[in-house]
Amino acid sequence: xxxxxxxxxxxxxxxxxxxxxxxxxxxxxxxxxxxxxxxxxxxxxxxxxxxxxxxxxxxxxxxxxxxxxxxxxxxxxxxxxxxxxxxxxxxxxxxxxxxxxxxxxxxxxxxxxxxxxxxxxxxxxxxxxxxxxxxxxxxxxxxxxxxxxxxxxxxxxxxxxxxxxxxxxxxxxxxxxxxxxxxxxxxxxxxxxxxxxxxxxxxxxxxxxxxxxxxxxxxxxxxxxxxxxxxxxxxxxxxxxxxxxxxxxxxxxxxxxxxxxxxxxxxxxxxxxxxxxxxxxxxxxxxxxxxxxxxxxxxxxxxxxxxxxxxxxxxxxxxxxxxxxxxxxxxxxxxxxxxxxxxxxxxxxxxxxxxxxxxxxxxxxxxxxxxxxxxxxxxxxxxxxxxxxxxxxxxxxxxxxxxxxxxxxxxxxxxxxxxxxxxxxxxxxxxxxxxxxxxxxxxxxxxxxxxxxxxxxxxxxxxxxxxxxxxxxxxxxxxxxxxxxxxxxxxxxxxxxxxxxxxxxxxxxxxxxxxxxxxxxxxxxxxxxxxxxxxxxxxxxxxxxxxxxxxxxxxxxxxxxxxxxxxxxx
Numbered sequence: 001x002x003x004x005x006x007x008x009x010x011x012x013x014x015x016x017x018x019x020x021x022x023x024x025x026x027x028x029x030x031x032x033x034x035x036x037x038x039x040x041x042x043x044x045x046x047x048x049x050x051x052x053x054x055x056x057x058x059x060x061x062x063x064x065x066x067x068x069x070x071x072x073x074x075x076x077x078x079x080x081x082x083x084x085x086x087x088x089x090x091x092x093x094x095x096x097x098x099x100x101x102x103x104x105x106x107x108x109x110x111x112x113x114x115x116x117x118x119x120x121x122x123x124x125x126x127x128x129x130x131x132x133x134x135x136x137x138x139x140x141x142x143x144x145x146x147x148x149x150x151x152x153x154x155x156x157x158x159x160x161x162x163x164x165x166x167x168x169x170x171x172x173x174x175x176x177x178x179x180x181x182x183x184x185x186x187x188x189x190x191x192x193x194x195x196x197x198x199x200x201x202x203x204x205x206x207x208x209x210x211x212x213x214x215x216x217x218x219x220x221x222x223x224x225x226x227x228x229x230x231x232x233x234x235x236x237x238x239x240x241x242x243x244x245x246x247x248x249x250x251x252x253x254x255x256x257x258x259x260x261x262x263x264x265x266x267x268x269x270x271x272x273x274x275x276x277x278x279x280x281x282x283x284x285x286x287x288x289x290x291x292x293x294x295x296x297x298x299x300x301x302x303x304x305x306x307x308x309x310x311x312x313x314x315x316x317x318x319x320x321x322x323x324x325x326x327x328x329x330x331x332x333x334x335x336x337x338x339x340x341x342x343x344x345x346x347x348x349x350x351x352x353x354x355x356x357x358x359x360x361x362x363x364x365x366x367x368x369x370x371x372x373x374x375x376x377x378x379x380x381x382x383x384x385x386x387x388x389x390x391x392x393x394x395x396x397x398x399x400x401x402x403x404x405x406x407x408x409x410x411x412x413x414x415x416x417x418x419x420x421x422x423x424x425x426x427x428x429x430x431x432x433x434x435x436x437x438x439x440x441x442x443x444x445x446x447x448x449x450x451x452x453x454x455x456x457x458x459x460x461x462x463x464x465x466x467x468x469x470x471x472x473x474x475x476x477x478x479x480x481x482x483x484x485x486x487x488x489x490x491x492x493x494x495x496x497x498x499x500x501x502x503x504x505x506x507x508x509x510x511x512x513x514x515x516x517x518x519x520x521x522x523x524x525x526x527x528x529x530x531x532x533x534x535x536x537x538x539x540x541x542x543x544x545x546x547x548x549x550x551x552x553x554x555x556x557x558x559x560x561x562x563x564x565x566x567x568x569x570x
Contacts, residue, residue, distance in 0.1 A: 005103075006102075006103040009103050009106050009107055009110070010103060010106050012106070012110065013106035013109060013110055016110060016113070017109060017110070017113060020081075020113055020117060021078075021081065024077055024078050024081060024117070025078055028076055028077060028078055030075070030076055030078045030079060032075065032079070035075070037204060038199075038203065038204050038207065039071075039075065039079060039083075041204055041207040041208065041211075042067060042070075042071045042079075042083055042207055042211075043082075043083055043086055045067055045207055045208070045211030045212075045214065045215070046064040046067045046068060046083050046084075046086065046087040046090075047064075047086055047087055047090040048211075048215045049063055049064045049067065049087070049211075049214050049215055049218050050064045050087040050088070050090040050091040050094070051090055051091075051094050052094075052215065052218040052219045052222050053091055053094065053095075053218070053222065063184065063187070063188050063214065063217070063218050064084070064087040065084075065151075065184065065185075065188050065189070065192070066187075066188030066189055066190075066191045066192030066195070066214065067083075067192060067195065067211065067214060068080050068083050068084045068087070068192075069147075069148075069188075069189055069192035069193070069196070070192045070193070070195040070196035070199060071083050072116075072120070072130075072147075073130060073133065073196045074130060074131060074132075074196060074199060074200070075130065076130045077116065077117070077120040080116055080120070081113065081116045081117075084112050084116055085109060085112065085113070088105075088108050088109055088112055089105070091108075092104060092105055092108065096321075096363060096364035097362075097363075101362070107162055110158075111155065111158045111159065111162065114154060114158050115151050115154045115155050115158065116151075118150055118151070118154045119147045119148075119150045119151040119154065120147070121150075122146045122147060122150040123143050123144075123146060123147040123150075125146075126139070126142050126143040126146045127139040127140075127142075127143055128140065128143030128144070128146075128147065132200055135193075135197075144193075148185060148189055152182065152185055191210065191214065194210060195207070195210040195211070198210060229369075230369045233264065233369065233373055234373070234376075236264065237264075237373050237376050237377055237380075240256075240257075240260045240264075240377060240380065241376075241377070241380035241384075243256060243260070244256060244257060244380050244381065244383075244384035245380075245383070245384055245387065247384060247388055248388055248391050248392075249388050249391070249392055250385055250388045250389060250392070252388070253381070253384045253385050253388050254272065254285070254286045254385075255293070257272075257377070257381050257384075258270050258272075258286060258288045258293060260377075261358065261374075261377065262288070262291045264373065264377075265358070265365075265366070265370050265373070265374075266340075266360040266362060266365040266366070267288070267291070267358050267359070267360060268289070268290060268337075268338065268359055268360045268361045269287075269288065269289055269334065269335065269338060269357075269358070269359040269360075270286070270287070270288035270356075270357070270358050270359075271284060271286070271287055271288075271308075271334075271355075271356070271357040271358075271359075272284070272285055272286040272287075272346075272354060272355075272356055272357075273285065273308060273354055273355040273356075273357070274353070274354050275303065275312065275352055275353050275354055275355070277303075277351070280302065280303040281300050281301065281302060281303060282300070282301050282302075282303055282305070282308060282309070282312065282355060283299070283300050284299040284300075306329040307326060307329045307334070307341070307343060307357075308343065308355050308357060310329070310343070311343035311344065311345055311355050311357070312345060312352050312355055314345075315345050315347065315352055316345070317342070317343065317344045317345065317371050317374065317375050317378075318341075318342070318343045319341070319342050319343075319366055319368075319370075319371045320340065320341045321339075321340045321363060321364040321365065321366060322339065322340075322363055322364070323338070323339050323363075326338065326341055334357070334359050335359070337361050338359035338360065338361060339360065339361055339362055339363040339364075339365070340359065340360045340362060340363060340364060340365035340366050341357065341358065341359045341360075342356075342357070342358045342359075342366055342370065342371055342374050343355065343356070343357050344356040344357075344358075344371075344374045344375055344378045345378065346378045346379075346381055346382045347378070347379070347382060348382045348383075348386060353382060354381075354382070354385075356374065356378050356381070358374065398410065399411040401476075401477040403455060403458060403459065403477075404458055404459055404461075404462035404477050405462070406462050406466070406475055406476050406477045406483070407474060407475070407476040407477070408476060408477055409476065409477070409478055409479055409484075411476060412474070412476040412478070412484055412486065412547075413547070415474065415486070416432075416486065416543050416544060416546065416547070417543075417544060419432065419488075419543060420542060420543040420544055423543070429537055430488065430489060431488070431489055431490055431491060431492070431535055431536065431537075431538075432486070432487075432488055432489075432535070432536045432543050432546065433486070433487045433488075433490060433492065433495040433533060433534065433535040433536070433546070434484060434485070434486055434487075434533065434534055434535075434546040434547055434549075434550040435484065435485040435487070435495065435498070435499050435502065435531055435532070435533050435550065436478065436482060436483075436484050436531065436532045436533075436547070436550040436551050436553075436554045437465075437482065437483040437484070437485070437502065437506075437529050437530075437531050438481060438482045438529060438530050438531075438532075438554055438558075438559070439457070439461070439481040439482075439506075439527060439528075439529050440527075440528045440529055440530055440559075440563040440564060441563075442454065442457075442480075442481040442527075445457060445525065445527070449513055449516035449517060449518070449523065449525070450515070450516055450517035452515040452516075452517075453513040453515055453516040453517070453523075454481075455515075456511070456513055456514065456515055457511045457513070457525075457527060458477075458481065460511050460512075461483065461506065461511075461527075462475070462477065462483070464505055464506070465483060465485065465502070465505075468501070468502065468505055469485055472487060472498075473485050473486055473487040473488070474486040478547075484547065484550075485502070491535075492533075492535040492538050492539075492568070495533050495535055496533060496566060496568060499531045499533050499566040500566050502529075502531065503528075503529060503531055503564065503565070503566055506527060506528060506529045507526070507527070507528045507529070507564060510524040510525055510526050510527075511524070511525055511526075511527050512524050513525060528563060528564035529564065530554055530558035530559050530563050530564065530565055530567070531554060531558060531565070531566045531567070532550045532551060532552070532553035532554025532555070532557065532558060532566075532567050532568075532569075533550055533553060533566065533567070533568050533569075534546050534549035534550040534553055534568070534569050539568075539569045549569045550569070552569065553567045553568050553569045554567060557569075
């Protein structure tokens with residue numbers, strides 16, 4: 001909610017609330033002589049019940065209405081308003097709202113004030129009275145029903161107005177809220193009626209006789225729903241762990257993790273740090289702000305720095321629910337508006353390998369079960385990241401040549417096959433070309449200077465080819481001293497020109513050998529290559545035939561024609 005709208009609601013409250021209280025007091029002129037102890041007892045019980053609200057989802061069920069109903073029937077509207085307002089303040093205190101949400105004091109106060117006055121107006125209009133009532137006439141029964149139904153309807157109307165005007169929820173769903181209110185009414189108002197009847201006979205003793213069970217009922221139901229909520233979160237956490245285990249690269253693991261955390265608990269900011277024990281530093285690898293992953297700054301900090309360093313050093317999860325707790329750390333990268341924070345070490349093999357930090361702008365945003373859930377999720381994250389990194393390492397090994405770090409033959413053939421399927425599915429023809437490069441007389445290099453020197457030539461050639469081709473194609477090691485280049489979308493004439501440039505790239509600059517078998521200074525040798533080229537669909541019916549056609553062109557047209565040449569299938 002904007003600051004302007006918050007100011008509007010406070011101004012409305014400052015005008016409406018005092019005026020309404022003054023009007024009700026002067027109109028009804030209540031007198032509580034000899035009954036102050038009873039009113040204080042009603043207030044104590046209502047505040048105690050309000051301190052243990054029943055939380056169903058995001059809705060706080062306000063069971064103190066039953067007690068205020070009994071007070072209304074006996075003492076009148078003014079007493080009911082004051083008692084209800086005290087209960088509202090207790091509930092808000094219990095919810096620990098942040099400074100940015102203080103407007104909720106005014107909005108809830110106004111909502112209950114309107115409900116109290118509106119319900120009472122209907123009650124009086126239908127002939128209702130106060131004090132000692134028999135409650136055995138049709139008029140009294142209708143008045144009671146009118147009071148209860150009016151309160152139910154007004155509460156929903158005011159709630160909708162507040163959400164539309166202040167939160168701009170144009171299509172608000174009121175089903176869940178209405179169900180909670182009806183459920184509340186069916187439970188607490190009969191109990192309130194019992195309290196009223198007992199109070200007539202037993203006076204102050206009845207307040208505690210019925211009020212204490214009210215409190216115990218609130219506590220029991222609150223604990224029940226808290227337990228259900230925690231169990232729900234535990235099941236959700238388990239599902240998240242299973243989903244993370246299916247991700248096969250680190251980026252997907254992190255993306256999925258932060259997305260689920262944002263759904264699970266309040267999170268204005270999420271930081272994930274990677275620990276480098278070698279350099280004793282923490283590096284930020286993922287940053288989320290307001291549920292959006294943003295490019296994070298190149299943040300590197302000492303391993304023992306600030307709040308994050310404390311989490312790392314203690315190897316224990318830490319929860320702060322006020323800014324003052326966080327401000328004790330001089331080195332702190334969290335934004336100034338963060339009020340609540342969770343810091344959880346990511347541990348693997350009893351070593352801290354990362355730190356998870358979750359911050360929210362609200363005070364007291366987190367509870368103990370949030371910390372427990374994040375500790376479980378941090379363990380899942382650790383395992384999932386290690387599995388993903390292992391998979392990526394193994395996949396890289398299987399698809400890359402270990403000597404040159406280029407793609408290998410397996411990757412190249414799989415890529416061509418998949419590309420051919422894509423072209424077929426899209427029903428389009430696109431030029432696809434292969435250049436095969438075979439070093440001339442490479443065996444003599446190995447025989448003269450040794451295999452390590454031969455490897456130097458292969459590594460240097462791989463570097464030249466990658467630098468030259470860049471993003472124009474895919475360079476792969478075909479095997480031995482043979483290399484391939486896959487180029488898409490280029491006509492065959494241009495491929496021939498490109499191959500000539502590659503041939504010149506190899507032959508024009510000598511290769512310097514540092515690891516040759518003859519001790520002494522580095523040796524520079526000249527190396528040439530024979531190249532074969534083929535293009536789909538010019539030279540074959542399928543992209544899968546490209547390598548064979550290019551290989552045939554290289555041997556028939558280049559090797560047998562004197563080497564250091566470029567040859568095509570036609």
